Amino acid sequence: MDEREVKGGALASPVTVGAVAGGDPCGLILREKSPLNLESRPEHLETFITENNKFYVRNHFPVPELDLSGWKLTLEGCVERTVDLSYDELLRLPSRTVAFTMECAGNSRTFLNGAKGLQWAAGALGTAQWTGVPLFEVLKICGVSSDAVEVVFEGADSGIPTDDPSIKEAISFSRSLSMEEAMSPDVLLAYKMNGEPLSALHGFPVRLVVPGFYGMASVKWLQRIAVANRRFHGYYQTVDYAFLNSEDAEGARRPIKSLQVKSMLIHPHESESIVRDSRYRLYGAAWSAGEIAKVDVSCDEGKSWHAAKLLGESVSNCWRFFEFDWVAPSQPGVCTLLTRATDAAGNCQPFEHDDNCGSYVINFVTSVHVNIE
Numbered sequence: 001m002d003e004r005e006v007k008g009g010a011l012a013s014p015v016t017v018g019a020v021a022g023g024d025p026c027g028l029i030l031r032e033k034s035p036l037n038l039e040s041r042p043e044h045l046e047t048f049i050t051e052n053n054k055f056y057v058r059n060h061f062p063v064p065e066l067d068l069s070g071w072k073l074t075l076e077g078c079v080e081r082t083v084d085l086s087y088d089e090l091l092r093l094p095s096r097t098v099a100f101t102m103e104c105a106g107n108s109r110t111f112l113n114g115a116k117g118l119q120w121a122a123g124a125l126g127t128a129q130w131t132g133v134p135l136f137e138v139l140k141i142c143g144v145s146s147d148a149v150e151v152v153f154e155g156a157d158s159g160i161p162t163d164d165p166s167i168k169e170a171i172s173f174s175r176s177l178s179m180e181e182a183m184s185p186d187v188l189l190a191y192k193m194n195g196e197p198l199s200a201l202h203g204f205p206v207r208l209v210v211p212g213f214y215g216m217a218s219v220k221w222l223q224r225i226a227v228a229n230r231r232f233h234g235y236y237q238t239v240d241y242a243f244l245n246s247e248d249a250e251g252a253r254r255p256i257k258s259l260q261v262k263s264m265l266i267h268p269h270e271s272e273s274i275v276r277d278s279r280y281r282l283y284g285a286a287w288s289a290g291e292i293a294k295v296d297v298s299c300d301e302g303k304s305w306h307a308a309k310l311l312g313e314s315v316s317n318c319w320r321f322f323e324f325d326w327v328a329p330s331q332p333g334v335c336t337l338l339t340r341a342t343d344a345a346g347n348c349q350p351f352e353h354d355d356n357c358g359s360y361v362i363n364f365v366t367s368v369h370v371n372i373e
Contacts, residue, residue, distance in 0.1 A: 035063070038056060039121065040125070040126055042123065042266050049127055058215060061173065064158075064221050073223065077228055078147060080144075083142045098129070101125060103214060106124065107125055108124075128193050132190030150178055152226040152234070153174060154219070155207075157173050158172040173219060175216060176232035186212075214258075216256070239253070244358075259288055261349050262349060263349060264339065265284040265368045267282065278327070279326070280326045281324075283321070283322070284339055288347065290345055292344070293346075295307075295322040296340045297338070299336075308322040334372070338365055352364055
């Protein structure tokens with residue numbers, strides 16, 4: 001493995017990782033060595049589908065070593081019967097393929113200026129086609145009790161969170177969905193990514209995928225599903241990946257869930273040099289938990305805004321690319337470019353970060369500065 005040290009900040013050296021835990025990431029940016037966390041480069045995000053080896057990697061603990069011959073998925077809790085499914089048994093169940101844009105809840109954290117956590121720039125996201133068994137199909141097999149409230153998902157990865165000294169023993173990465181959320185036909189127990197079996201880096205052999213939610217909801221290396229008759233208060237549900245709600249008494253924290261509307265420029269990149277008076281195609285992507293309705297572009301620090309052209313077909317829970325034909329200024333200097341997206345539900349990208357979300361849900365309008373020469 002050939003890795004170059006990262007010194008922090010939004011820009012970092014690419015890392016070539018050869019055959020790491022069943023994957024072969026192509027020039028991804030190293031954000032953390034142990035556990036391994038890798039960010040997609042801007043050029044990896046130019047197409048609707050992100051290639052598997054160019055898709056960002058988010059790990060909280062070391063990648064578990066799993067063998068299909070001994071792997072099973074246990075479904076238990078408030079059910080009529082406990083079920084253990086082998087990989088082959090899962091593959092024999094009805095399946096479907098769903099495309100959606102997955103984004104780490106901490107993506108763009110470098111724009112928060114010193115916030116704790118992995119210093120992602122804007123590349124902790126990607127879009128893939130996921131193939132698997134709808135979760136409701138396996139819940140039908142075990143028979144959900146009438147008093148069920150939530151479904152808890154436990155991964156095979158475990159460890160002690162480094163940012164919470166109160167935790168002394170290893171915990172598994174676990175999240176939950178409400179029964180209503182869990183019964184969506186788009187929520188899958190996925191075993192393929194873009195038509196290929198999952199690599200270890202992306203959750204081999206089976207992971208949960210939850211379209212419209214931030215990436216932490218899509219639990220990797222799935223080994224246990226527990227139907228519960230009470231709310232789940234696990235660490236990654238109510239402590240980390242949670243936000244303060246001013247309407248709740250005593251500072252209660254709620255789990256972060258739905259993607260918020262957001263956009264980014266892919267071209268030009270930060271500090272790119274552009275010839276004055278030249279025509280330039282601004283190109284970027286916008287996404288939300290639904291569909292993108294419009295993207296506006298400003299080339300004068302927000303003084304004026306212009307509608308960008310949306311490209312391709314609108315697909316629910318997937319990003320939409322956009323372009324804008326821009327004529328660079330006549331005068332040399334630094335030019336500030338902004339983009340702002342609005343989704344079909346009328347949600348518009350904010351100009352300021354919501355502090356209640358801490359270092360997560362970073363969807364406020366950010367700028368790209370280019371040099372006019």
